[in-house]
Amino acid sequence: MRPSPVRLLNILVPVKRAVDYAVKIRVNPQQTGFDLNVKHSMNPFDEIAVEEAIRIRERLKDAVKSIKAVTIGPPKALDTLRTALAMGADSSIHVEIPESAPSPEPLAVAKTLQEIIKRQKDGVDLVILGKQSIDDDLGMTGQMLAGLLGWPQATFASKVDIDVAKKEAVVTREIDGGGEEIRCRLPLIVTTDLRLNEPRYASLPNIMKAKKKPVEKFSPGDLGIDYTPRFETLKVAEPPQRVGGGKVQDVDELVAKLKEAGITAA
């Protein structure tokens, strides 16, 4: 009798198309949001998540059966999926929303991911995603997804070790003043922190190959998810301009100014 095969790992990596971090953000004149007609790229934390999935495969070789990237976004979000595919993901899912639609909120995103995980024939053993997206900085999707699925979560990961045979993972988390090592069973949600890895460049042959890799498309309706926002944005404003310092003529003037500002000797 042949030994029963070790359960193979299926990894899902949710990624988001976000305004690039190098772009200077400009608030729109209506103060309802910011100018989105600028360079976008993959949310850097998600890029780290894709990289980690690929590194796990490089370490575990054939024990990783699939790496699937998923995104929710306008037609242009396809570029972000292509980047993930060029880096090394096998296939992808695009939940397409209209160009003008507001960015989905974390709960709706988590519900979408829950639905997608439910639909995977081979199941999902590991979800790796960014700890937050740099555009809205909400940082809750991973935790909400863990809650919806009832799975363990290892957030702010700076090191991930998977033991496929034992079906568990040892994850180092970034916490105040150091690292915390935790052991979790699979299936598991991991959210990435900056120190986890440094994402690779997409090589030209892989970029070419990525063009031929499959992209499965869904509409929100297909998945039965409602993206109507629950939050209302009241106002978006730039931080107040920094006021430069001034020069004082002498100590007396300095003391007077300090007093004026309400600073006195204890």
Place this chain on the structure above:
Amino acid sequence: MLSLSRCTARSISLRALRAHHTQRPPLNSVTEHDLAHFAKFLDPPAILSTLPPVSLPADELDQFNNDWMGKYHGSSTTVLKPKTTQQVSEIVKWCNERCIGIVPQGGNTGLVGGSVPVKDEVILSLANMNKVRSFDPVSGILVADAGCILQSLTDYVAPHNHIMPIDLGAKGSCQIGGNVATNAGGLRLLRYGSLHGTVLGLEVVLPDGTILDQLTTLRKDNTGYDLKQLFIGAEGTLGVITGVSILTPPAPQASNNVILALPSFKNVLPLYEIVKRQLSEILSAFEFIDRTAYDLAVKHGQGRALSDQEVEGAECFVLVETSGGRREHDEEKLADLLESLLEAEKPLINTGVLAQSPAQFASLWALREGVTEAVSKEGKPYKYDISVPLSTFQEVVDGTREHLRSKGLLGDHAVKHVIGYGHVGDGNLHLNIVAESYTPEIQDALEPYVYEVVASHRGSVSAEHGIGAMKTHALHYSKSDVSIAWMKKIKDLFDPHGIMNPGKVLE
């Protein structure tokens, strides 16, 4: 006008002497008497001097007397910072009458000591002439004082969706007047051409104080000799540039870059042809880095390295940058190019990487731009900024390495690396020799060897850094005796007393 006649009388006898290739007599030093004259038309803050009545401590003038690398040191007593062209004219006129040398100084960011005095010439700083005079957002023509800092001009035209046609590392301190006077090259030359093309007009104070106003904003003007061209790259030896009219191109809306790994240097030129043809107007940089230079950049942490698999078997690398008006169009063009390169029957490239985000874009550029810094960290560099035919880039680098080997100077004890990198698009090679320490043996092995190699290819001993005080002795490797003789005639015609930036460009 006693001083004038004395000076003129001397210059006549001087000219007779010069015909016999003797040196010019020494120029006069600045005196209190001169300061008193300058004070008549300059505000007190515009006169910095160690002489009475100003009597500043000498270290106040350090930043003007020394270059940023600390390689060249002048001993000027006086820095003048005029605010208007008229004031520059008054200063120059007086110095001409008194036979006092003048060093026009911009941001003092040069690499060849062109902007610091050789002795105690007056330093004429343009820093206070820093106003934009006009900008036409339709034509993109900018007219500015010579002392405007390049970065501030970039910021000035940015809201109008234009960029300066020139960009270089020193942009935060260098001044447009200095850029023009040195005909600075930089990163955008391939795309927008040299300043000889983009500068439309100049305002120059000639060595006798006359103001030559050629500050036109015309794209076309074929009316006789184009005098302004003489001052572009003259390094302040023919006059002081006080105003510049320059054509600024529209800002590109999208940029991409890619690093390609090549199995052999032989492939660089065919690759350049293909890239030029396929990318045509969006190609904005085509930079070459040899393997040794790449390895050094990676070793010293300049930009993130490609994976081992990607660099395996690569003899050199090429960085291609595109910038254009529409992202989708540019990306499609670039993708087509890359596809055709990879799928060619005999591929010119092993592989490559394409930046996926501005961060990666910067990281790829850092691998190329970081070579300079990596070289300084690795050892003591001898730097040669030369123009040679593209086909000879590798030959020049390999030849230099072999030459050093034959002299027994290659190895950890003397020369550690001989590397080549540079602007293929401009035919400009940076040949760097990284040594354990600066020694006379290495110096003698390199010079005049390198200059002779350059001369044998009819190249230039200074592609973009200029001649300054550093390379006057090497000028003859790039310019014939006839050329140099005529350069001297022009110099004498404009500046018979030799007061303008003495000791620079021409010996």
